[in-house]
Amino acid sequence: MARMAPAAHAAGEGPVALTTRPTAPGLGAAIGAMGWVRGRYAHSAELALPTGGAQLLVNLDEDALSSTPLKGARRRTGGAALHGPYSEPAVIDPAQQRAVLWVAFRPGGVRPFLDAPVSEVRDRLVGLDDLWGTDGAVLRERLIEAMAAGGPRAGLRALETALTDRARRPTEPDPAVRLAAALLDRGTPVGEVTDRLGWTERRLARGCTEHLGLPPKRYARVRRFQRLLGQVNAGHGPPDWAFLAAHCGYHDQAHLIHEFRAFAGMTPTAYAPRSPRERNHVPLGA
CATH class of the missing domain: 2.60.120 (Jelly Rolls)
Known part of the structure:
Protein backbone atom coordinates (compact mmCIF):
# COMPACT_ATOMS: atom_id res chain seq x y z
CA MET A 1 0.00 0.00 0.00
CA ALA A 167 3.69 -8.47 19.32
CA ARG A 168 0.82 -9.95 21.31
CA ARG A 169 0.07 -12.81 18.89
CA PRO A 170 1.68 -14.40 15.81
CA THR A 171 2.60 -11.72 13.28
CA GLU A 172 1.21 -13.67 10.33
CA PRO A 173 -2.08 -11.97 9.37
CA ASP A 174 -5.19 -14.12 9.49
CA PRO A 175 -5.07 -16.06 6.17
CA ALA A 176 -8.80 -15.70 5.47
CA VAL A 177 -8.79 -11.96 6.13
CA ARG A 178 -5.64 -11.58 4.05
CA LEU A 179 -7.40 -13.32 1.15
CA ALA A 180 -10.48 -11.16 1.66
CA ALA A 181 -8.33 -8.02 1.56
CA ALA A 182 -6.61 -9.17 -1.63
CA LEU A 183 -9.93 -9.90 -3.32
CA LEU A 184 -11.48 -6.60 -2.24
CA ASP A 185 -8.33 -4.79 -3.38
CA ARG A 186 -8.86 -6.24 -6.87
CA GLY A 187 -12.47 -5.08 -6.97
CA THR A 188 -14.14 -8.41 -6.23
CA PRO A 189 -17.75 -7.80 -5.05
CA VAL A 190 -18.37 -8.41 -1.36
CA GLY A 191 -20.88 -11.16 -2.12
CA GLU A 192 -18.33 -13.02 -4.22
CA VAL A 193 -15.73 -12.65 -1.45
CA THR A 194 -18.06 -14.26 1.08
CA ASP A 195 -18.69 -17.11 -1.36
CA ARG A 196 -14.95 -17.65 -1.89
CA LEU A 197 -14.37 -17.79 1.85
CA GLY A 198 -17.50 -19.75 2.68
CA TRP A 199 -18.45 -17.02 5.15
CA THR A 200 -21.60 -15.04 5.81
CA GLU A 201 -21.53 -11.28 5.20
CA ARG A 202 -21.73 -10.76 8.96
CA ARG A 203 -18.66 -12.89 9.55
CA LEU A 204 -16.78 -11.07 6.79
CA ALA A 205 -17.72 -7.70 8.31
CA ARG A 206 -16.55 -8.87 11.74
CA GLY A 207 -13.24 -10.16 10.37
CA CYS A 208 -12.56 -7.03 8.35
CA THR A 209 -13.34 -4.58 11.15
CA GLU A 210 -11.21 -6.54 13.63
CA HIS A 211 -8.17 -7.05 11.40
CA LEU A 212 -8.38 -4.37 8.68
CA GLY A 213 -10.15 -1.72 10.73
CA LEU A 214 -12.79 -0.98 8.08
CA PRO A 215 -16.01 -2.72 7.01
CA PRO A 216 -15.54 -4.63 3.74
CA LYS A 217 -17.49 -2.24 1.52
CA ARG A 218 -15.66 0.80 2.88
CA TYR A 219 -12.32 -0.95 2.52
CA ALA A 220 -13.18 -1.86 -1.08
CA ARG A 221 -14.11 1.75 -1.86
CA VAL A 222 -10.83 3.09 -0.44
CA ARG A 223 -8.81 0.53 -2.34
CA ARG A 224 -10.67 1.31 -5.58
CA PHE A 225 -9.76 4.97 -5.00
CA GLN A 226 -6.13 3.92 -4.61
CA ARG A 227 -6.28 1.94 -7.87
CA LEU A 228 -7.57 5.09 -9.52
CA LEU A 229 -4.72 7.22 -8.11
CA GLY A 230 -2.25 4.62 -9.33
CA GLN A 231 -3.59 5.02 -12.87
CA VAL A 232 -3.67 8.82 -12.67
CA ASN A 233 -0.01 8.91 -11.59
CA ALA A 234 1.20 6.29 -14.05
CA GLY A 235 2.56 8.95 -16.41
CA HIS A 236 0.42 8.27 -19.48
CA GLY A 237 -0.59 11.87 -20.19
CA PRO A 238 -3.68 13.81 -19.03
CA PRO A 239 -6.21 11.50 -17.37
CA ASP A 240 -9.18 10.31 -19.40
CA TRP A 241 -11.67 10.34 -16.54
CA ALA A 242 -14.43 8.55 -18.44
CA PHE A 243 -12.03 5.72 -19.34
CA LEU A 244 -10.65 5.56 -15.80
CA ALA A 245 -14.16 5.39 -14.36
CA ALA A 246 -14.89 2.26 -16.40
CA HIS A 247 -11.41 0.79 -15.93
CA CYS A 248 -11.38 1.18 -12.14
CA GLY A 249 -14.91 -0.09 -11.50
CA TYR A 250 -17.00 3.07 -11.11
CA HIS A 251 -20.53 3.17 -12.51
CA ASP A 252 -19.74 6.28 -14.57
CA GLN A 253 -17.72 9.49 -14.46
CA ALA A 254 -20.18 11.16 -12.09
CA HIS A 255 -19.71 8.27 -9.64
CA LEU A 256 -15.93 8.65 -9.90
CA ILE A 257 -16.16 12.38 -9.14
CA HIS A 258 -18.43 11.73 -6.14
CA GLU A 259 -16.03 9.16 -4.70
CA PHE A 260 -13.02 11.35 -5.42
CA ARG A 261 -14.58 14.18 -3.42
CA ALA A 262 -15.34 11.76 -0.58
CA PHE A 263 -11.79 10.47 -0.29
CA ALA A 264 -9.72 13.45 -1.46
CA GLY A 265 -11.89 16.41 -0.46
CA MET A 266 -11.50 17.87 -3.97
CA THR A 267 -12.43 17.28 -7.57
CA PRO A 268 -10.24 15.04 -9.74
CA THR A 269 -9.05 18.02 -11.82
CA ALA A 270 -7.88 19.87 -8.67
CA TYR A 271 -5.75 16.92 -7.56
CA ALA A 272 -2.01 17.76 -7.70
CA PRO A 273 0.13 15.42 -5.55
CA ARG A 274 3.57 16.17 -4.17
CA SER A 275 4.96 13.87 -6.87
CA PRO A 276 3.72 10.82 -8.83
CA ARG A 277 5.46 8.56 -6.29
CA GLU A 278 3.86 10.46 -3.39
CA ARG A 279 0.34 10.30 -4.70
CA ASN A 280 -1.29 10.41 -1.24
CA HIS A 281 0.33 13.74 -0.26
CA VAL A 282 -1.32 16.83 -1.78
CA PRO A 283 0.23 20.25 -0.91
CA LEU A 284 -2.36 22.80 0.23
CA GLY A 285 -0.41 26.04 0.47
CA ALA A 286 2.93 27.78 0.47
Whole structure:
Protein backbone atom coordinates (compact mmCIF):
# COMPACT_ATOMS: atom_id res chain seq x y z
CA MET A 1 0.00 0.00 0.00
CA ALA A 2 0.93 3.66 -0.28
CA ARG A 3 3.12 4.99 2.54
CA MET A 4 2.49 7.97 4.78
CA ALA A 5 6.11 9.15 4.72
CA PRO A 6 7.87 8.31 1.44
CA ALA A 7 10.85 10.05 -0.12
CA ALA A 8 10.36 13.81 -0.13
CA HIS A 9 10.65 16.77 -2.46
CA ALA A 10 12.30 19.33 -0.20
CA ALA A 11 12.97 23.04 -0.28
CA GLY A 12 16.36 24.20 0.94
CA GLU A 13 17.60 20.70 1.77
CA GLY A 14 17.81 17.82 -0.68
CA PRO A 15 15.63 14.84 0.21
CA VAL A 16 17.37 11.88 1.82
CA ALA A 17 15.49 8.64 2.31
CA LEU A 18 15.92 4.95 3.03
CA THR A 19 13.20 2.38 2.33
CA THR A 20 13.63 -1.24 3.30
CA ARG A 21 11.88 -4.44 4.30
CA PRO A 22 12.03 -5.73 7.87
CA THR A 23 14.77 -8.25 8.56
CA ALA A 24 13.61 -9.55 11.96
CA PRO A 25 12.04 -13.03 11.74
CA GLY A 26 8.27 -12.90 11.31
CA LEU A 27 7.88 -9.17 10.78
CA GLY A 28 7.84 -9.43 6.99
CA ALA A 29 4.39 -11.01 7.13
CA ALA A 30 2.99 -8.00 8.98
CA ILE A 31 4.99 -5.10 7.50
CA GLY A 32 5.06 -4.16 3.84
CA ALA A 33 7.88 -1.63 4.13
CA MET A 34 9.60 0.64 6.59
CA GLY A 35 12.08 3.44 6.34
CA TRP A 36 13.54 6.80 7.21
CA VAL A 37 13.11 10.14 5.46
CA ARG A 38 14.61 13.58 5.99
CA GLY A 39 13.69 16.73 4.11
CA ARG A 40 12.19 20.21 4.21
CA TYR A 41 9.12 21.37 2.32
CA ALA A 42 8.04 24.64 0.76
CA HIS A 43 4.34 24.23 1.56
CA SER A 44 2.87 24.76 5.02
CA ALA A 45 0.15 22.09 4.97
CA GLU A 46 -0.80 19.07 2.95
CA LEU A 47 -3.62 16.62 2.59
CA ALA A 48 -2.95 12.96 3.38
CA LEU A 49 -5.30 10.76 1.39
CA PRO A 50 -6.72 7.51 2.80
CA THR A 51 -5.16 4.19 1.82
CA GLY A 52 -7.07 1.80 4.06
CA GLY A 53 -3.81 0.81 5.78
CA ALA A 54 -2.17 1.61 9.12
CA GLN A 55 1.19 3.35 9.57
CA LEU A 56 3.47 3.88 12.53
CA LEU A 57 5.32 7.21 12.56
CA VAL A 58 8.12 8.49 14.78
CA ASN A 59 8.99 12.17 14.42
CA LEU A 60 12.68 12.44 15.24
CA ASP A 61 12.80 16.22 14.78
CA GLU A 62 10.27 17.19 17.48
CA ASP A 63 8.14 15.34 19.98
CA ALA A 64 4.84 16.04 18.23
CA LEU A 65 2.52 14.71 15.54
CA SER A 66 -0.87 15.99 14.48
CA SER A 67 -3.64 15.20 12.03
CA THR A 68 -6.86 17.06 11.24
CA PRO A 69 -9.65 15.24 9.39
CA LEU A 70 -11.51 17.52 7.00
CA LYS A 71 -14.69 16.88 8.96
CA GLY A 72 -13.26 16.65 12.46
CA ALA A 73 -11.12 18.19 15.17
CA ARG A 74 -7.34 18.28 15.17
CA ARG A 75 -5.67 15.34 16.89
CA ARG A 76 -2.31 15.84 18.60
CA THR A 77 0.07 13.26 20.05
CA GLY A 78 3.67 12.97 21.08
CA GLY A 79 6.26 12.20 18.43
CA ALA A 80 5.55 8.45 18.23
CA ALA A 81 2.08 7.50 17.02
CA LEU A 82 -0.02 5.12 15.00
CA HIS A 83 -2.17 6.31 12.13
CA GLY A 84 -5.02 3.86 12.14
CA PRO A 85 -6.59 2.91 8.81
CA TYR A 86 -7.95 6.16 7.42
CA SER A 87 -11.08 6.22 5.28
CA GLU A 88 -11.14 10.00 4.91
CA PRO A 89 -8.62 12.74 4.02
CA ALA A 90 -6.75 14.59 6.75
CA VAL A 91 -4.57 17.69 6.90
CA ILE A 92 -1.04 17.09 8.18
CA ASP A 93 1.95 19.34 8.85
CA PRO A 94 4.96 18.90 6.52
CA ALA A 95 7.21 20.34 9.23
CA GLN A 96 6.54 17.16 11.20
CA GLN A 97 8.04 15.12 8.35
CA ARG A 98 11.51 16.67 8.45
CA ALA A 99 12.99 13.53 10.03
CA VAL A 100 10.78 10.48 10.40
CA LEU A 101 11.05 6.75 10.92
CA TRP A 102 7.96 5.01 9.53
CA VAL A 103 6.36 1.60 9.17
CA ALA A 104 3.66 0.70 6.63
CA PHE A 105 1.70 -2.37 7.73
CA ARG A 106 0.27 -4.97 5.38
CA PRO A 107 -3.52 -5.53 5.41
CA GLY A 108 -4.23 -6.98 8.85
CA GLY A 109 -0.57 -6.61 9.79
CA VAL A 110 -1.07 -4.11 12.62
CA ARG A 111 -3.46 -6.39 14.56
CA PRO A 112 -0.70 -8.37 16.38
CA PHE A 113 0.63 -5.15 17.92
CA LEU A 114 -2.68 -3.96 19.37
CA ASP A 115 -4.62 -5.12 22.39
CA ALA A 116 -7.95 -4.21 20.78
CA PRO A 117 -9.43 -4.71 17.30
CA VAL A 118 -8.01 -2.47 14.60
CA SER A 119 -11.38 -0.74 14.30
CA GLU A 120 -10.59 0.96 17.65
CA VAL A 121 -7.94 3.08 15.89
CA ARG A 122 -9.87 3.66 12.66
CA ASP A 123 -9.58 7.25 11.40
CA ARG A 124 -7.48 8.14 14.44
CA LEU A 125 -3.98 9.28 15.24
CA VAL A 126 -3.10 7.56 18.52
CA GLY A 127 0.04 8.11 20.56
CA LEU A 128 2.10 5.01 21.23
CA ASP A 129 2.14 5.95 24.90
CA ASP A 130 -1.64 5.45 24.90
CA LEU A 131 -1.40 2.18 22.99
CA TRP A 132 1.69 0.62 24.55
CA GLY A 133 2.09 2.41 27.88
CA THR A 134 5.69 2.82 29.03
CA ASP A 135 7.06 0.94 26.01
CA GLY A 136 5.45 3.48 23.70
CA ALA A 137 6.39 6.46 25.86
CA VAL A 138 10.12 5.73 25.71
CA LEU A 139 10.32 4.43 22.13
CA ARG A 140 11.09 7.76 20.48
CA GLU A 141 14.07 8.48 22.75
CA ARG A 142 15.42 4.97 22.21
CA LEU A 143 15.22 5.40 18.46
CA ILE A 144 16.95 8.79 18.62
CA GLU A 145 19.76 7.18 20.62
CA ALA A 146 20.06 4.35 18.11
CA MET A 147 20.14 6.84 15.22
CA ALA A 148 22.86 8.87 16.94
CA ALA A 149 24.98 5.76 17.45
CA GLY A 150 24.52 4.07 14.09
CA GLY A 151 22.43 6.11 11.68
CA PRO A 152 19.10 5.26 10.03
CA ARG A 153 19.72 1.53 9.69
CA ALA A 154 20.43 1.28 13.41
CA GLY A 155 17.25 3.22 14.10
CA LEU A 156 15.24 0.85 11.93
CA ARG A 157 16.78 -2.19 13.63
CA ALA A 158 15.81 -0.74 17.01
CA LEU A 159 12.28 -0.16 15.72
CA GLU A 160 12.10 -3.78 14.53
CA THR A 161 13.18 -4.94 17.98
CA ALA A 162 10.48 -2.83 19.63
CA LEU A 163 7.81 -4.26 17.32
CA THR A 164 9.01 -7.83 17.87
CA ASP A 165 8.87 -7.33 21.63
CA ARG A 166 5.42 -5.76 21.39
CA ALA A 167 3.69 -8.47 19.32
CA ARG A 168 0.82 -9.95 21.31
CA ARG A 169 0.07 -12.81 18.89
CA PRO A 170 1.68 -14.40 15.81
CA THR A 171 2.60 -11.72 13.28
CA GLU A 172 1.21 -13.67 10.33
CA PRO A 173 -2.08 -11.97 9.37
CA ASP A 174 -5.19 -14.12 9.49
CA PRO A 175 -5.07 -16.06 6.17
CA ALA A 176 -8.80 -15.70 5.47
CA VAL A 177 -8.79 -11.96 6.13
CA ARG A 178 -5.64 -11.58 4.05
CA LEU A 179 -7.40 -13.32 1.15
CA ALA A 180 -10.48 -11.16 1.66
CA ALA A 181 -8.33 -8.02 1.56
CA ALA A 182 -6.61 -9.17 -1.63
CA LEU A 183 -9.93 -9.90 -3.32
CA LEU A 184 -11.48 -6.60 -2.24
CA ASP A 185 -8.33 -4.79 -3.38
CA ARG A 186 -8.86 -6.24 -6.87
CA GLY A 187 -12.47 -5.08 -6.97
CA THR A 188 -14.14 -8.41 -6.23
CA PRO A 189 -17.75 -7.80 -5.05
CA VAL A 190 -18.37 -8.41 -1.36
CA GLY A 191 -20.88 -11.16 -2.12
CA GLU A 192 -18.33 -13.02 -4.22
CA VAL A 193 -15.73 -12.65 -1.45
CA THR A 194 -18.06 -14.26 1.08
CA ASP A 195 -18.69 -17.11 -1.36
CA ARG A 196 -14.95 -17.65 -1.89
CA LEU A 197 -14.37 -17.79 1.85
CA GLY A 198 -17.50 -19.75 2.68
CA TRP A 199 -18.45 -17.02 5.15
CA THR A 200 -21.60 -15.04 5.81
CA GLU A 201 -21.53 -11.28 5.20
CA ARG A 202 -21.73 -10.76 8.96
CA ARG A 203 -18.66 -12.89 9.55
CA LEU A 204 -16.78 -11.07 6.79
CA ALA A 205 -17.72 -7.70 8.31
CA ARG A 206 -16.55 -8.87 11.74
CA GLY A 207 -13.24 -10.16 10.37
CA CYS A 208 -12.56 -7.03 8.35
CA THR A 209 -13.34 -4.58 11.15
CA GLU A 210 -11.21 -6.54 13.63
CA HIS A 211 -8.17 -7.05 11.40
CA LEU A 212 -8.38 -4.37 8.68
CA GLY A 213 -10.15 -1.72 10.73
CA LEU A 214 -12.79 -0.98 8.08
CA PRO A 215 -16.01 -2.72 7.01
CA PRO A 216 -15.54 -4.63 3.74
CA LYS A 217 -17.49 -2.24 1.52
CA ARG A 218 -15.66 0.80 2.88
CA TYR A 219 -12.32 -0.95 2.52
CA ALA A 220 -13.18 -1.86 -1.08
CA ARG A 221 -14.11 1.75 -1.86
CA VAL A 222 -10.83 3.09 -0.44
CA ARG A 223 -8.81 0.53 -2.34
CA ARG A 224 -10.67 1.31 -5.58
CA PHE A 225 -9.76 4.97 -5.00
CA GLN A 226 -6.13 3.92 -4.61
CA ARG A 227 -6.28 1.94 -7.87
CA LEU A 228 -7.57 5.09 -9.52
CA LEU A 229 -4.72 7.22 -8.11
CA GLY A 230 -2.25 4.62 -9.33
CA GLN A 231 -3.59 5.02 -12.87
CA VAL A 232 -3.67 8.82 -12.67
CA ASN A 233 -0.01 8.91 -11.59
CA ALA A 234 1.20 6.29 -14.05
CA GLY A 235 2.56 8.95 -16.41
CA HIS A 236 0.42 8.27 -19.48
CA GLY A 237 -0.59 11.87 -20.19
CA PRO A 238 -3.68 13.81 -19.03
CA PRO A 239 -6.21 11.50 -17.37
CA ASP A 240 -9.18 10.31 -19.40
CA TRP A 241 -11.67 10.34 -16.54
CA ALA A 242 -14.43 8.55 -18.44
CA PHE A 243 -12.03 5.72 -19.34
CA LEU A 244 -10.65 5.56 -15.80
CA ALA A 245 -14.16 5.39 -14.36
CA ALA A 246 -14.89 2.26 -16.40
CA HIS A 247 -11.41 0.79 -15.93
CA CYS A 248 -11.38 1.18 -12.14
CA GLY A 249 -14.91 -0.09 -11.50
CA TYR A 250 -17.00 3.07 -11.11
CA HIS A 251 -20.53 3.17 -12.51
CA ASP A 252 -19.74 6.28 -14.57
CA GLN A 253 -17.72 9.49 -14.46
CA ALA A 254 -20.18 11.16 -12.09
CA HIS A 255 -19.71 8.27 -9.64
CA LEU A 256 -15.93 8.65 -9.90
CA ILE A 257 -16.16 12.38 -9.14
CA HIS A 258 -18.43 11.73 -6.14
CA GLU A 259 -16.03 9.16 -4.70
CA PHE A 260 -13.02 11.35 -5.42
CA ARG A 261 -14.58 14.18 -3.42
CA ALA A 262 -15.34 11.76 -0.58
CA PHE A 263 -11.79 10.47 -0.29
CA ALA A 264 -9.72 13.45 -1.46
CA GLY A 265 -11.89 16.41 -0.46
CA MET A 266 -11.50 17.87 -3.97
CA THR A 267 -12.43 17.28 -7.57
CA PRO A 268 -10.24 15.04 -9.74
CA THR A 269 -9.05 18.02 -11.82
CA ALA A 270 -7.88 19.87 -8.67
CA TYR A 271 -5.75 16.92 -7.56
CA ALA A 272 -2.01 17.76 -7.70
CA PRO A 273 0.13 15.42 -5.55
CA ARG A 274 3.57 16.17 -4.17
CA SER A 275 4.96 13.87 -6.87
CA PRO A 276 3.72 10.82 -8.83
CA ARG A 277 5.46 8.56 -6.29
CA GLU A 278 3.86 10.46 -3.39
CA ARG A 279 0.34 10.30 -4.70
CA ASN A 280 -1.29 10.41 -1.24
CA HIS A 281 0.33 13.74 -0.26
CA VAL A 282 -1.32 16.83 -1.78
CA PRO A 283 0.23 20.25 -0.91
CA LEU A 284 -2.36 22.80 0.23
CA GLY A 285 -0.41 26.04 0.47
CA ALA A 286 2.93 27.78 0.47
